[in-house]
Amino acid sequence: MASGSPQSGVGRVIAGRYLLLNQLGSGGMGHVWLAHDQRLACEVALKEIVFRSPGEDGDRSARVARARAEARHAAGLRGHPHVVTVHDVLEHEGLPWIVMEYVPGAxxxxxxxxxxxxxxxxxxxxxxxxxxxxxxxxxxxxxxxxxxxxxxxxxxxxxxxxxxxxxxxxxxxxxxxxxGGETRYTQTSVLVxxxxxxxxxxxxxxxxxxxxxxxxxxxxxxxxxxxxxxxxxxxxxxxxxxxxxxxxxxxxxxxxxxxxxxxxxxxxxxxxxxxxxxxxxxxxxxxxxxxxxxxxxxxxxxxxxxxxxxxxxxxxxxxxxxxxxxxxxxxxxxxxxxxESSAAPGQETPATWPPPGQGPSPWPTGQGYGPPPATTSRRRPRHRALKAVLATALGLALAGGGAWYAMAYLPGKGAGTPYGEVVGLTEPLKDGDCVDADWKTGTPFTGQPGLKVVSCGSNDNEGQVMAVFEAASADAARAGGAAQCAQRTELTSSRLASVRSYAAIPTVDGFDAAGRRVACLLLDARGNAVFGPLGDHRKLGTRFTDTATMQKRDCLDALSDESARLVSCKGPHKEKVLDFLKMGLDKTLKQARDESTEACQREMPPNDYGHDPNVYKSSSWVGESAWQSGTHLVVCTAIRKDGGTMERDEP
Known part of the structure; x- marks a missing residue:
């Protein structure tokens, strides 16, 4: 354990009164423990101050003072239904501990x-x-x-x-x-x-x-x-x-x-x-x-x-x-x-608050908050005969709509190829479908690909459907589908090494057969396999067979020098993915495996991503697909120098 940090653990008694039962979580100031108050025979939460490295010793007095300030500020809101109650602040072995309300099931x-x-x-x-x-x-x-x-x-x-x-x-x-005239307990050069x-x-x-x-x-x-x-x-x-x-x-x-x-x-x-x-x-x-x-x-x-x-x-x-x-x-x-008062995308009513007819906006208009509210008017009582006429008209409209729906979706209506003959699918794509993409031109993302749904674990898997959304019409899908798909897949795409967005847009004839929906895919940028599900479709515990589906901010447990699995960043983990580094095109796969960690430490050191250089160093993963595809991208990660696990809330 780092110099100066308290020797804490399950079974330890703090201040002769609080028996530590288990750790509930960690934060920037330290750990939170579930403890048993032996004097009052009840459970409480204890916040423990932790100094993670010797370099923090100089800041000890400021952090101790901050802990006391936290207790004072929170105690001032004691009894508020939406603030965690602070009962006491105490010192044990020279460091403060804050005694708080334990919230079971939180x-x-x-x-x-x-x-x-x-x-x-x-x-x-x-x-x-x-x-x-x-x-x-x-x-x-x-x-x-x-x-x-x-x-x-x-x-x-x-x-x-x-x-x-x-x-x-x-x-x-x-x-x-x-x-309040109180001392500021943070360095002026540090953003809080x-x-x-x-x-x-x-x-x-x-x-x-x-x-x-x-x-x-x-x-x-x-x-x-x-x-x-x-x-x-x-x-x-x-x-x-x-x-x-x-x-x-x-x-x-x-x-x-x-x-x-x-x-x-x-x-x-x-x-x-x-x-x-x-x-x-x-x-x-x-x-x-x-x-x-x-x-x-x-x-x-x-x-x-x-x-x-x-x-x-x-x-x-x-x-x-x-x-x-x-x-x-x-x-x-x-x-x-x-x-729910705002209309869905594609409907006539814009998503503004308040909806038309509900009175003035609760904040000033004309300052980028959305359009001004509609003019309000007093609702007049309606005659019962008018209500009856409207009810009859509504019934006829619903009946007609039901008949239209039945006719529109008769078996065989729009059957064939929802996305056209080139794409070739006979069934609409669903969220999570993995696909093989055959680019007819021979160049990925030029023209339309032939698509085939495959197993996500197969070597034919070149991408996955990441989102599906309904379009108002075939023309609307064609006009805005690609842009919407780029937006819906942007976050996941930015965290993967080599993928691009592709929109599977229904044809006019296949619009109904496609469920009136556009499918948003992420495909390998060079038309190669990705060897598994992407983004949120991956499950915790997924074992990586290649680096193609590793993404930035992933937390990993290394199973061997050749294998890792995806784990939650909220629990202990061995390393965290920082970024992707492109190796020289003259490098062989063996050279990349020998040199990648040193290159990551030189080009993308963990301290550039908020990790203490006294505690963390670089590691790396190299996949065969990056050399088969010619991207030569390696995955740079951060690990602890002492070989220990990283914890929740670390950078």
Whole structure:
């Protein structure tokens, strides 16, 4: 263990009172333990300060003071329903330990989205309201959180046992009272917060403010509804640059949250939506006023409600009840049609908040928050005879629509080749299908390929369907399908070494046979095999037979010098993929295997990716496919110098 770190472990008694039972998790300040309070005979959570390297000894007094400040700030919010309660702060063997409320069954928001996929917009609104309430309580006391992110939001069962019903904000370790006259316990040259969730004014050295916390909450809700952050990049520096200079990635699933997220992520804090306005908008998403032409937003449906993955094309479900069951029996909040007020992509009504007819916008218009609200008008009572006429007309329309649907989908209608004769498929592609691509021109991504569905583990597998979405018409699919597919596959594509996006677009005659859907694929950039599933279609425990499906940020356990498997970054792991390095074309495969680790250390050292150079060094993986295809790309990873495992929340 590093010099100066406490000798902690299961069975140790802290301050003669707290028996450590097991480790619950780790964070930037240290470990969190489940402990038994032997005096009160109850379970508590203990936060332990850890110094990971000898170089941190000089910062010991500042970190100890920060721990005391965390306890003081959080204790000031004792009793708040959405803040983890702090009971005490004590010193043991010269280091502080913070005694906190133990929240059984809790899962942080980052882990929840990782395990189950993005949340529905209405569920995000519920979480957002709770966190906003906690932040506002702190702001009223002059305390800024400064590190609002998914990992610092806990979701836990309530007293009735409903999972994830409680929403709790935790980790006030870097909170501060800007006007409180207290000592700042951080170095002025170091940015405090998490890259990708830090407000642009904070990234540029500005003071912590309530508006900055609100920006971080907007990033967090974006992550919850989309499954990735608005400024996710491969390195912390790239994420900070994106926060300051780039717009958020376009949303795909946000639905009713879309305009609100844009308002929360406004770069200029002067123009950013206020907490009060955000509260009103979030409340309206949960309990919208009734208005004409309410439409269900398919993007608001939880991913486990009916599709195989969150990338599958949405379906219009049966009217839900008060809750919707997950496959494992847990109850999730599922929005009803009346609760989703923005139209789905391709429909006439734009995704703005509030919907037309619901009154003025909860924030100023004309500042990039979306179009102004429609003019409101008083609803007049309708005569019963008019209602009867409308009901009759609606019935006839539904009957006619049913007849059209039956005629349109008679057996044989649109049968043949949904994507044309060249592609040759007789069945529409499904999300997750692995394919062999035969480029008729002989040059990958020139013209159309012949496609054949194959086993994902076969040597013929050259790519995979990563998303499927419904198009309004064959013309719309042809006009915008490629661009939409590039957007939907962008994140996964950026993390793989050598793939490109391809859109399988239905022909006019095959549009109905294709289910009116465009299939978005990632294919090997040079027309070679990828030897396995890609992106989120990979399962934990997957054994890599080649480097083609390894991607940036993967956490690995090395099984041998020739084999590794994919593991969760939330648990112990031996190494983490940093980036891909192109070796010289004159290098043989054997030379690459002999020289790749040294080249990775020279060209892509772990410290460039946030890893302490005193603790970490480079390692590498070399696959035969990179030499067969001519790309000559090797995978650079970070490992610990002492041979130990990397832990959760390490860079």
């Amino acid at each position: 899962l942080d928001l980052h882990a929840l989205v990782t395990q189950r996929g993005p949340l529905a917009p209405a569920e995000c609104a519920r979480v957002g309201l709770a966190v906003l309430d906690a932040l506002t309580a702190g702001h009223e006391r002059g305390v800024m959180h400064r590190d609002v992110k998914p990992a610092n939001i806990l979701l836990a069962p309530d007293r009735a046992g409903s999972p994830y019903a409680r929403v709790l904000l935790t980790d006030y370790g870097i909170s501060v009272q800007p006007d 917060g998490t890259a990708g969730y830090l407000a642009p004014e904070r990234a540029q050295g500005g003071p912590p403010t309530a508006a900055a916390d609100l920006f971080s909450l907007g990033c967090t809700l974006y992550y919850a509804v989309e499954g990735y952050g608005p400024f996710d990049r491969d390195t912390g520096l790239a994420a900070l640059t994106a926060v300051v200079l780039e717009e958020p990635r376009p949303t795909l699933r946000a639905g009713a949250l879309e305009s609100l997220l844009a308002a929360m992520l406004t770069k200029n804090p002067v123009h950013r939506i206020t907490a009060e306005e955000a509260e009103g908008a979030l409340s309206a998403i949960l309990t919208p006023q009734s208005h004409p032409r309410t439409q269900f937003d398919p993007g608001s449906e939880p991913p486990w409600a009916g599709g195989p993955t969150h990338t599958a094309a949405p379906r219009v479900p049966e009217p839900p009840g008060p809750s919707q069951s997950h496959a494992n029996g847990s109850q999730w909040y599922a929005p009803s049609a009346a609760q």
